[in-house]
Amino acid sequence: MADVLADKTAPPVQSAGAKGARTRDRILDVAYGRIVEKGYSATSIEELVEAAGITKSGFFYHFRDKNDLARQLIDRYLGEVETALDALEARARELHDDPLHAFLIFMKLYAEAMEEMMALHKGCLVAAITYQDRTFAPDVRQANADGVNAWRRRFRRWIEEIAAVHPPKRAVDLEAVADQLNVVADGSIIMARAVDDPAIIARQALLQRELIRMLFGG
Amino acid sequence: MADVLADKTAPPVQSAGAKGARTRDRILDVAYGRIVEKGYSATSIEELVEAAGITKSGFFYHFRDKNDLARQLIDRYLGEVETALDALEARARELHDDPLHAFLIFMKLYAEAMEEMMALHKGCLVAAITYQDRTFAPDVRQANADGVNAWRRRFRRWIEEIAAVHPPKRAVDLEAVADQLNVVADGSIIMARAVDDPAIIARQALLQRELIRMLFGG
DNA sequence: TGTACATCAGTGAACGCGCGTTCACTGATGTAC
DNA sequence: TGTACATCAGTGAACGCGCGTTCACTGATGTAC
Numbered sequence: 001m002a003d004v005l006a007d008k009t010a011p012p013v014q015s016a017g018a019k020g021a022r023t024r025d026r027i028l029d030v031a032y033g034r035i036v037e038k039g040y041s042a043t044s045i046e047e048l049v050e051a052a053g054i055t056k057s058g059f060f061y062h063f064r065d066k067n068d069l070a071r072q073l074i075d076r077y078l079g080e081v082e083t084a085l086d087a088l089e090a091r092a093r094e095l096h097d098d099p100l101h102a103f104l105i106f107m108k109l110y111a112e113a114m115e116e117m118m119a120l121h122k123g124c125l126v127a128a129i130t131y132q133d134r135t136f137a138p139d140v141r142q143a144n145a146d147g148v149n150a151w152r153r154r155f156r157r158w159i160e161e162i163a164a165v166h167p168p169k170r171a172v173d174l175e176a177v178a179d180q181l182n183v184v185a186d187g188s189i190i191m192a193r194a195v196d197d198p199a200i201i202a203r204q205a206l207l208q209r210e211l212i213r214m215l216f217g218g
Numbered sequence: 219m220a221d222v223l224a225d226k227t228a229p230p231v232q233s234a235g236a237k238g239a240r241t242r243d244r245i246l247d248v249a250y251g252r253i254v255e256k257g258y259s260a261t262s263i264e265e266l267v268e269a270a271g272i273t274k275s276g277f278f279y280h281f282r283d284k285n286d287l288a289r290q291l292i293d294r295y296l297g298e299v300e301t302a303l304d305a306l307e308a309r310a311r312e313l314h315d316d317p318l319h320a321f322l323i324f325m326k327l328y329a330e331a332m333e334e335m336m337a338l339h340k341g342c343l344v345a346a347i348t349y350q351d352r353t354f355a356p357d358v359r360q361a362n363a364d365g366v367n368a369w370r371r372r373f374r375r376w377i378e379e380i381a382a383v384h385p386p387k388r389a390v391d392l393e394a395v396a397d398q399l400n401v402v403a404d405g406s407i408i409m410a411r412a413v414d415d416p417a418i419i420a421r422q423a424l425l426q427r428e429l430i431r432m433l434f435g436g
Numbered sequence: 437t438g439t440a441c442a443t444c445a446g447t448g449a450a451c452g453c454g455c456g457t458t459c460a461c462t463g464a465t466g467t468a469c
Numbered sequence: 470t471g472t473a474c475a476t477c478a479g480t481g482a483a484c485g486c487g488c489g490t491t492c493a494c495t496g497a498t499g500t501a502c
Contacts (some may be wrong), residue, residue, distance in 0.1 A: 039350035041259035058446050130412045131349050132257035148412045171430055176425040187405025194348045194366045209393040211429050289474050
């Protein structure tokens, strides 16, 4: 109870000095949007600080150099996605004990979350970085790869758990099945953007859900 | 017979002046690779002409400006892909009258062609352009969208042809099924690059083939 | 409560480099008569 | 076959602008005694 009150009166949860962290986050927010829209090289520090309401030298107080911006951006992004996935998975597993049905519920939540996310920032940072990766220092590319592999492991464990209970109707590569979740997510974002039709993302997620149900379902 | 001899002795088929077209193609070749690797903005005219063995002003003899390079690049790319798909479809349909079986053969050929292509230029230009689209003039983005829609129509017609003969086992969105071919192609390229494992592409194509077979097959 | 000092969160001016683009010119090849 | 001219496929030098980065400085907030 005391904690709750403390949380209410205290400034918004921020690790270091609140003001600095807030501007830093503002820069990261703008950077995310621009990089996904136009690419990393086409996004200048000047336009970021203008949008964030500080000067160019203020930027270099928060970031060692431009590559450091990319580094912090991907760290924050991967962290956010991981906690979001954790929450969705926990909710889905709460609603159903059977791993297959929990997974089908998860996919529904996941599709909704994707749509919501696309309404805000229209793209996936990992995909954007991947398609410009030779511009980045090795640390950024490594963080990117690590993030994708973490997603893959999550889905792979779950799919194998499902297959143990519901043997698949066809002999398929279970790792590929797990990977297809990320594959379809990134691929459908690209198509949605290319032809400017956001509805494609949800339709692809729904189809994929149906195929999973067909593969493992009774 | 005379034609065959003529073809043999004549210079390589080129529409306009052979020499100019050859350097132009060289520039486009290098540009494709760099843009897919690093992005459009990070690819300078200077590095392209250096690789092509001419000077910077030579570039502006062949291209009005940098956007014109993107324009010609995507036109050439879409043309190449279209003729390649035409050839693969024709071969697949030759080998089997039934649209489903022809399609399954096509998917095998398609997967092989993708792998081959990835060995050369490691990415899809459409995806690269899509993830930097705010950098390009409207004509380039339009050409990009038109290209993707042409691919979608091709697959959609074929899938509907299949569904007419082999009713799908589940009520699915046939347009989404058709779209998933492009979606998985682009998505698997991203994952393959992100974690540096080219084998992912073929595995995804194979899985998709299996799912199509399961959906429509007996 | 007041003072001294340290850290935080920036500012403002300047830098050199590389970028896309222009422009006047040129040598090689093609075409007309 | 030779000459006159046109087009092709570039060259070389210069341009101005914007980019990422540095550096000396500063006013506000936090901390120790």
